[in-house]
Amino acid sequence: METVKSTKKKILEATGSEQVVKGASGKNDQVDAYSALERAVQLALNTYANVHRGSGHNSMVSTHLYEKARVIVLEYLALNKKKYVVIFCTRKSQAVIKTQLAPGSYKSISSEDIGLSLGVWALAVNKKALPHGAPLFSGGGTTKLVSKDWVIWADVPEKFEAGTPAIINVIAFAKALSLIQQKGKDIFLNPHTDKLPAAEILYQDQLESYSGKELLHELRQTLIGHDVLVPTMEGARPFINLDNSASTPTFTPVWNAFRQTWCQSTHVKQEIIQEVKSICANMLGAPLSDYEVIFTSNTTEAINLVAESLGHDSKVDIEPVVLNTLLEHSSNDLPWRMVPGHSLIRLSVDSEGFLDLNELETMLSDYNQKGLHGKKRIRLVAVSGASNVLGICNNLEETGRIVHQFGAQLLVDAAQLIAHRKVDMEKCGIDYLVFSAHKVYAPFGTGALVAGKGLLHFSTEELELIQLSGEENAGGIAALGKALVLLQRIGMDLIREEEQALTRKALRGMEQITGLEIYGTKNPDSPGFNHKVGVIVFNIKNKMPNHVAKQLALRGGIGVRYGCHCAHIMVKHILHITPFLEQFQRLIQTLFPKFRFLGVIRVSLGIENTEEDVDTLIQVLEQITEKPRKSTDQLVETASKGTPILSLKEVQQQVNNFINEVALKVYSSS
Secondary structure (H helix, E strand, C coil): CCCHHHHHHHHHHHHCCCCCCCCCCCCCHHHHHHHHHHHHHHHHHHCCCCCCCECCHHHHHHHHHHHHHHHHHHHHCCCCCCCEEEEEECHHHHHHHHCCCCCCCEEEEECCCCCCCCCCEEEEEEHHHCCCCCCCCCCCCCEEEECCCCEEECCCCHHHCCCCCCHHHHHHHHHHHHHHHHHCCCCCCCCCCCCCCHHHHHHCCCCCCCCHHHHHHHHHHCECCCCCEEEECCEEEECEECECCCCCCCEHHHHHHHHHHCCCCHHHHHHHHHHHHHHHHHHHCCCCCCEEEEEECCHHHHHHHHHHHHHHCCCCCCEEEEEEECCCCHHHCHHHHCCCCCEEEEECECCCCCECHHHHHHHHHHHHHCCCCCCEEEEEEEEECCCCCCCECCCHHHHHHHHHHCCCEEEEECCCCCCCCCCCHHHHCCCEEEEEHHHCCCCCCCEEEEEECCCCCCCHHHHHHHHHHHHCCHHHHHHHHHHHHHHHHHCHHHHHHHHHHHHHHHHHHHCCCCCEEEECCCCCCCHHHHHECCEEEEEECCCCHHHHHHHHHHHHCEECEEECCCCHHHHHHHCCCCHHHHHHHHHHHHHCCCCCCCEEEEEECCCCCCHHHHHHHHHHHHHHHCCCCCCCCCCCEECCCCCEECCHHHHHHHHHHHHHHHHHHHCCCC
């Protein structure tokens, strides 16, 4: 029988937690510092997932590492943890936040200050000086509860960190601050490194002789963290990431591009940035003669930039309107509510998440051609390329045709699309397209706004700040470029076929489970299935979503996500939440700030997933829905295969130990 002690030992060995990090013998302190930094970041990547609300081991570890980084920044700045809070920003966002702060109420430090091109700024603010009300940048993660007409904002600091933060970059930044305190403030300045051509970093790797299905197979073997074991009720098991819609893991060639870039010369970094713009343009069917590529921190920042641009372009003869849909992520909803002089209306969707294109045409005709709404004109239509809740991909080519027919512009939130389907901006008439690298296997804090030339309304100075802010994260940009190159070499059609096969298998297995209800497209033989990416949302009768998600983690080592997925309006729509119940939720949220609307459980697939992963998911879901014979917190039982099963209480303690041990290793003194 496997003991708790032996399980713990396996986990420690798999995560490298019993290794001793030492500087390379005979090398200078700077080389030692970079080596220690790389080892720490790779350890963090071994257990990487998106922070907050994820139920899996990796999300819990990443959340702990991310929040610990705030403490390290305050310690480095010698500030009182009880009086100050750290907000992680970009150059642009911290500059805007500072305009609302009194002099002397904050301190800031950036990765650029210490010689690392991570694009991270840390703003330590006196809690009493923080601005109230709506944040200046809104989107995913900035709210607790959202309705069509009102918002309850999140607490500090999440309220000021719109979108998925640069989690790995922040961890690297905090680790670097610790190393500076040991080895000196100049340790990362003017690094001595071999110059690598941009082409070598972006196009050459150990897998360059492979393509198609062979490349996909070989790439899976380089998944960082694939050999890490996590504690479960059946002992130590490999972690299964089924939370790709929140954030994707990464692979060795992508990680190599990131780490090779951060200590290159400014000239090489600029070469990389320009080449990745070409890679993006080619991947997206957006020739650089007609489109411009602007790097941002994430999708949310990119959408906020378009909203800011709309606000700069005043229209005196009309009352401009933005049209989006019930399907949207908060990042493609909240920023449009805050554009001065603009109003927001929404297009409905059917039970599977598909837009009614006839309704779209009618609305555009009524507003822009017939003038049935006075001076109101639909200026921009903003839609998701793929839903992060229902996984539906709407017809962008036909949408673009209708939108342009009536003189409006089209923005596509491609955060959930770009890793799964081909995109052709020119063919589809897409004026603006936004996405994040962390959704496309490059979780290093960058994103992109691709816009038709001449569409953005910023002064020269504003545009320079926007570009400088995004391009400070040269390593993240390199990782994005590398990830896109690999996807192109695999082939987007093959990726689609592989993911649809896994989705079909998952749906057929899940529909056999008693009490499990799938929302949206559930029949693999239906026409709608051909337009669905690997996202499945569900609930189990008489079981709370958070409890199901927790059991998936503790029984099977499976990471999923539960809640509203930053798409509150859509989740409430599919759950048939009435206006009365919605107001009741608002009251409860106000009276009990820690309350969270539990929403639905989401499984989301990526290229790293296999049939075995889906088999394990179905098996564990069947276990969860079985009628319990005994209390789950009783002593060790034995599974049918003879594998020892620990109680939930024992496993939870092991998980807590696992989290603390990884954090100790990442932030250790060397």
